[in-house]
Amino acid sequence: MRIFVTGGAGYIGSHVVKALGEKGHDVVVFDNLSSGNEWALLSGRLIKGDLCDKALLGSAIREFRPEAVVHFAALIQVEESVREPLRYFRNNTANTLNLLEVMKENSVGRFIFSSTAAVYGIPEKVPVDEEAALNPINPYGASKVAVEMMLRALAPDPAFKYVSLRYFNVAGADGSARIGQAYKESTHLITRALKTAKGEFDRLSVFGTDYQTPDGTCIRDYIHVDDLADAHLFALNYLSEGGKSDVFNCGYGHGYSVREIVETVKKVTGIDFKVVETDRRAGDPPVLIADSLKIRRKLGWSPRYDNVEYIVRTAWEWERKRRRK
Numbered sequence: 259m260r261i262f263v264t265g266g267a268g269y270i271g272s273h274v275v276k277a278l279g280e281k282g283h284d285v286v287v288f289d290n291l292s293s294g295n296e297w298a299l300l301s302g303r304l305i306k307g308d309l310c311d312k313a314l315l316g317s318a319i320r321e322f323r324p325e326a327v328v329h330f331a332a333l334i335q336v337e338e339s340v341r342e343p344l345r346y347f348r349n350n351t352a353n354t355l356n357l358l359e360v361m362k363e364n365s366v367g368r369f370i371f372s373s374t375a376a377v378y379g380i381p382e383k384v385p386v387d388e389e390a391a392l393n394p395i396n397p398y399g400a401s402k403v404a405v406e407m408m409l410r411a412l413a414p415d416p417a418f419k420y421v422s423l424r425y426f427n428v429a430g431a432d433g434s435a436r437i438g439q440a441y442k443e444s445t446h447l448i449t450r451a452l453k454t455a456k457g458e459f460d461r462l463s464v465f466g467t468d469y470q471t472p473d474g475t476c477i478r479d480y481i482h483v484d485d486l487a488d489a490h491l492f493a494l495n496y497l498s499e500g501g502k503s504d505v506f507n508c509g510y511g512h513g514y515s516v517r518e519i520v521e522t523v524k525k526v527t528g529i530d531f532k533v534v535e536t537d538r539r540a541g542d543p544p545v546l547i548a549d550s551l552k553i554r555r556k557l558g559w560s561p562r563y564d565n566v567e568y569i570v571r572t573a574w575e576w577e578r579k580r581r582r583k
């Protein structure tokens with residue numbers, strides 16, 4: 259298939275581009291390289307462009323004539339979204355509107371959207387399923403809910419089918435350490451802990467130890483990035499086979515506490531770094547775990563790397579390689 263991937267040079271996008279290449283798909287990546295890197299493309303061709311440039315986007319789509327669009331390009335930092343909410347609605351919501359309009363103008367009718375567990379806010383029930391209310395507690399989550407609303411409004415259109423994938427905590431890296439997370443600022447727990455082990459930070463903060471969880475720290479459902487990449491391939495197949503527009507959680511269905519992750523990072527790296535307990539971070543739900551039955555049943559997806567040590571080990575191998583670069 260010809261597949262147009264926005265944001266394909268970023269962390270998750272580049273793992274999906276890798277998987278698409280391995281399956282023999284013809285890929286064009288459209289990325290402004292604001293946080294992505296050209297070296298991360300293990301297959302496909304890059305068009306350097308921004309989704310706000312509708313003319314460039316239109317000519318790229320007209321020329322390539324994709325059979326499907328997979329849309330990653332977005333800003334993803336919760337705290338930044340609180341400081342600059344309009345930037346998030348511009349980048350994540352308005353730019354997606356541009357993309358959907360260009361798709362419609364060019365009769366491109368299959369769309370895979372990168373959504374997030376942040377659409378649920380603080381869920382009433384855990385594990386959270388796709389029927390749960392959408393109550394984002396930050397502008398990042400709201401900018402993604404706004405796109406889901408646009409998509410829902412398009413659902414009756416027989417010429418347009420979408421799958422929205424709600425990602426839980428994505429972590430890990432390519433098993434051969436060719437690509438991985440390369441953000442300028444890493445706020446995510448596993449990367450932050452590994453960088454502390456490497457000596458880039460002198461300590462790791464544990465944000466809050468008084469949550470209503472067995473060890474007092476927050477619990478998250480960590481999914482390996484290659485398993486998440488597979489979910490996109492299953493979603494593309496599903497749409498190719500005439501599947502209806504739908505929304506799926508992407509997670510394993512069980513979680514680890516911050517303390518458990520810290521212990522795993524210490525064990526995998528063999529480095530006993532300094533850990534300090536600090537106040538809660540604003541906006542953190544205590545427990546976020548996916549009910550992932552729907553994606554398993556309807557798309558036939560199942561995880562290959564549901565092993566927290568493997569997740570941490572691949573991320574660690576990537577981090578060490580980056581130091582040598």
Ligand code: UDP
Pocket residue numbers: 427445446447448450462463464465466476477478516539542
């Ligand atoms: N966390 C932490 N120290 C850090 C980074 C994160 O204690 O340096 C905690 C954070 O408060 C949350 C969990 O680790 O409970 C996962 O955070 P992350 O930023 O990785 O992902 P999020 O769940 O916010 O998307």
